[in-house]
Amino acid sequence: MSSENRTKWKNxxxxxxxxxxxxxxxxxxxxxxxxxRAILLFGLCFLILQPLINKISLSFMKEKxxxxxxxxxxxxxxxxxxxxxxxxxxxxxxTLLNSVGISTLVSVVQVVFCTIIGYGFARFKFPLKxxxxxxxxxxxxxxxxxxxxxxxxxxxxxxIFGLIKLTTGNTINLQNSILPYIMLCMTGMGLRSGxxxxxVRQYFRGIPKELEEAAYVDGCGTFSxxxxxxxxxxxxxxxxxxxxxxxxxxxxxFYSKMxxxxxxxxxxxxxxxxxxxxxxxxxxxGAGSKPSVAYGQMMISTGMIMAIIPLLLIYxxxxxxxxxxxxxxxxxx
Amino acid sequence: MVRRKHRDLxxxxxxxxxxxxxxxxxxxxxFMLVPLVESLRMCFSNVVVGIGQGxxxxxxxxxxxxxxxxxxxxxxxxxxTEELTRMLVSVPATLIISFFMALLLNQKFKGRxxxxxxxxxxxxLSSGVLVGLEFNNSLLQGMEEVVKQSTGNTNIxxxxxxxxxxxxxxxxxxxxxxxxxxxxxxxxxxSGIQIIIFLSGLQTIxxxxxxxxxxxxxSAWESFWKITFPMVSSVILVNLVxxxxxxxxxxxxxxxxxxxxxxxxxxxxxxxxxxxWTYFAGVMVIIAVLCGITSRWVYYHE
Numbered sequence: 001m002s003s004e005n006r007t008k009w010k011n012x013x014x015x016x017x018x019x020x021x022x023x024x025x026x027x028x029x030x031x032x033x034x035x036x037r038a039i040l041l042f043g044l045c046f047l048i049l050q051p052l053i054n055k056i057s058l059s060f061m062k063e064k065x066x067x068x069x070x071x072x073x074x075x076x077x078x079x080x081x082x083x084x085x086x087x088x089x090x091x092x093x094x095t096l097l098n099s100v101g102i103s104t105l106v107s108v109v110q111v112v113f114c115t116i117i118g119y120g121f122a123r124f125k126f127p128l129k130x131x132x133x134x135x136x137x138x139x140x141x142x143x144x145x146x147x148x149x150x151x152x153x154x155x156x157x158x159x160i161f162g163l164i165k166l167t168t169g170n171t172i173n174l175q176n177s178i179l180p181y182i183m184l185c186m187t188g189m190g191l192r193s194g195x196x197x198x199x200v201r202q203y204f205r206g207i208p209k210e211l212e213e214a215a216y217v218d219g220c221g222t223f224s225x226x227x228x229x230x231x232x233x234x235x236x237x238x239x240x241x242x243x244x245x246x247x248x249x250x251x252x253x254f255y256s257k258m259x260x261x262x263x264x265x266x267x268x269x270x271x272x273x274x275x276x277x278x279x280x281x282x283x284x285x286g287a288g289s290k291p292s293v294a295y296g297q298m299m300i301s302t303g304m305i306m307a308i309i310p311l312l313l314i315y316x317x318x319x320x321x322x323x324x325x326x327x328x329x330x331x332x333x
Numbered sequence: 334m335v336r337r338k339h340r341d342l343x344x345x346x347x348x349x350x351x352x353x354x355x356x357x358x359x360x361x362x363x364f365m366l367v368p369l370v371e372s373l374r375m376c377f378s379n380v381v382v383g384i385g386q387g388x389x390x391x392x393x394x395x396x397x398x399x400x401x402x403x404x405x406x407x408x409x410x411x412x413x414t415e416e417l418t419r420m421l422v423s424v425p426a427t428l429i430i431s432f433f434m435a436l437l438l439n440q441k442f443k444g445r446x447x448x449x450x451x452x453x454x455x456x457x458l459s460s461g462v463l464v465g466l467e468f469n470n471s472l473l474q475g476m477e478e479v480v481k482q483s484t485g486n487t488n489i490x491x492x493x494x495x496x497x498x499x500x501x502x503x504x505x506x507x508x509x510x511x512x513x514x515x516x517x518x519x520x521x522x523x524s525g526i527q528i529i530i531f532l533s534g535l536q537t538i539x540x541x542x543x544x545x546x547x548x549x550x551x552s553a554w555e556s557f558w559k560i561t562f563p564m565v566s567s568v569i570l571v572n573l574v575x576x577x578x579x580x581x582x583x584x585x586x587x588x589x590x591x592x593x594x595x596x597x598x599x600x601x602x603x604x605x606x607x608x609x610w611t612y613f614a615g616v617m618v619i620i621a622v623l624c625g626i627t628s629r630w631v632y633y634h635e
Contacts, residue, residue: 037437044434045451047518052458113356120353124346132354135361141574141620142365143582145592146609150371151364153380153602187360197357222349247457254593311457319450322457 052308059083059302066294082302089276089299090269092306099250099266100310102178107245109185110193111238117188118200119226123212133201140194144254152258155180181259191248191255196241203237204230236325243321247311266307273303372606380602391603398607409608412587417615423520424576428569430517431524435531436561456525523579527572534568535561563632570627574620581616588612 016023054073058066062077070076086092121133144151184190188197207230215225231238249255253267261268269276274296281291291299315322351358376398378391402409438449538561546556582589588608596605 034442037440037442041437041448044521045448047521048451048455052454117354117357120350120357124350124353125343126347126350129350132358132361135365136357139361139365141578142369143578143589143613145582145589146606146613147365147368147372148593148596148609150368150375150602150606152596154368154371184360184364186356187364188357189360189364251457257593308458315450315454315457319453322453 055301055305058298059305061298063292063295063298066298082298083306085280086273086299086302086306089273089280090303091264095264095266095269096310098264102256102260102263102265103246103249105178106181106185106190106249107242109182110190110196110245111242113186113188114193114196114241115200115231115234115238118197119204119230121197122201122204123230136188136194136197139189140192140198144191148258155259178260178263181255191252192245196245199237199241200234203234207233236321239318239321240325243314243318247314250311251307270300270303270307273300373610375603375606376610378603394603398603399611401604402608402611408591409588412591413612413615416586416588416612417619420577420580420616420619423516423523424573424580426516426520427524427527427576428572430520431527431572432531432565432569434521434524435528435535438528439532439535452528453525455522456529459522459525523576523583526579527576530568530572530575531565534565538564566627566631567633570624570631573623573627577616577620577623581612 012023057073057075059082060078060080061071061075062079062081065071065076068076121129121136181190185193188194211229211233212225215229220228251267253271256263256265256267274291277291277296277299374391377393377395379394379397380391434452438445438452542560542564543556546560551559580586589612592605592609592612595601595608
């Protein structure tokens with residue numbers, strides 16, 4: 001073994017001498033670069049993970065651990081009480097079920113309609129196509145906050161060209177029902193729908209035209225070509241869109257506050273956790289008792305961990321769907 | 334006859350195309366265009382919600398809402414300038430860091446999949462309400478202050494800042510640099526999608542170009558500036574626009590919070606849409622200027 005190594009080294013030094021020290025320099029620089037890169041990547045990974053780790057360890061602590069200077073990230077008094085309390089405060093399982101239901105429904109609707117619209121943009125020639133696609137870009141660019149006030153009022157006093165008022169004498173209040181939001185998603189106006197339309201169109205444009213033409217020649221209609229040939233081919237991008245839609249819907253507070261205020265969803269409950277906590281303490285200890293700052297913080301961290309865990313599971317299982325598929329679409333302007 | 338048939342087919346195809354994008358057209362007109370015009374009208378009027386009449390009334394009051402925003406409201410001016418300057422600092426920082434990270438993650442090394450997975454974690458974990466919770470807590474910051482005082486203020490950047498500013502560099506530019514260093518966490522957290530977009534751009538560059546350059550005696554540095562950079566320049570433009578919009582719509586954005594607050598609990602629709610339009614106009618100007626500058630040196634390969 002050692003003799004083999006020695007011959008290797010001899011060989012190397014011979015080559016190094018011939019190249020005038022260039023080889024050695026190159027090898028050393030390469031190694032150095034790798035070390036620096038490893039340190040950098042490790043540091044940044046730590047930077048990203050640190051708050052998460054911090055929250056996890058915080059959620060297992062007892063309140064007195066927070067004031068103990070010797071406790072940094074490993075809880076001294078390990079407890080599951082925080083989780084139980086948060087469960088009690090926000091009704092975790094019911095809220096989770098609501099969130100799963102709403103997110104699934106919304107993202108399925110979004111993906112289905114964005115696929116249809118994106119396919120239309122990618123594969124057909126029609127007048128004003130550029131104009132309508134510019135409108136898609138506009139939808140991506142215009143923040144929903146700009147139009148939200150009037151949209152809100154429109155759904156509060158919902159009417160289709162005055163027809164409903166004419167027949168029933170009054171407008172319908174669609175606030176606090178899920179219908180307006182589903183309508184938004186169906187028409188490509190939901191949370192980041194423009195982005196999904198863009199991505200799907202980009203993907204369909206990359207599929208060779210011959211595939212479609214072959215189907216037409218074989219007597220397949222437009223719609224059945226779309227369903228039977230194109231959609232199975234676009235599975236990766238569709239799963240990506242679904243995953244992103246699901247996750248963003250899960251954490252979204254803007255739309256859910258606006259349209260789904262009455263339904264107990266995780267984001268809405270998370271923002272109200274500290275209020276609920278003080279109510280709870282007042283109920284137990286009588287008026288005037290307030291949770292300490294640190295304690296409230298601990299509860300919020302626990303709630304966040306509970307809300308994040310399903311997302312983390314999805315991410316671990318479907319990591320490829322999030323990253324690789326999207327980076328293969330070829331996003332261009 | 335044949336030509337007519339061909340035309341018929343074309344018309345039919347165009348019809349099907351319209352059928353496919355019909356949902357979008359309906360949505361765009363009824364849920365985007367109409368509200369957009371309406372909220373523009375709201376800016377200039379006093380909105381009274383009359384529940385009894387089953388509707389709301391707009392009374393034209395001219396520029397009063399804007400006057401209120403700029404002269405009466407104590408916070409709006411300050412918040413607006415603060416957020417816009419913060420955007421001007423954080424957008425270039427995000428772009429540079431995410432480009433750099435994409436370059437690193439595009440190389441081959443052990444555990445690349447794992448590192449990539451961690452880097453894209455913020456895409457999920459720092460979206461929507463989670464960011465708001467993280468940054469809204471002034472309480473947590475208060476605690477941090479206490480910790481800092483009790484540990485004797487040991488913060489590497491502050492120490493470094495002290496040393497450098499004592500040694501007589503220009504303090505202003507230093508402050509700028511340190512504000513970037515301090516916000517590295519925010520930037521890394523906010524750059525998940527940008528890294529993905531850059532990666533997709535980097536993967537479209539064919540390897541043969543680098544090989545050719547290497548044979549011609551190009552160093553890695555040169556081939557970066559002469560190949561990589563021009564080839565992803567169009568992606569940089571995409572990312573620029575995306576980053577600005579993303580920043581605009583983040584929940585920890587103070588102006589956005591104020592707008593939603595005036596709208597939802599306070600029901601002051603006219604005032605809130607006036608503020609939203611002012612902010613939107615500011616952002617649009619920034620996007621237009623930056624795009625105008627960058628699109629000059631964007632290189633299209635095809």
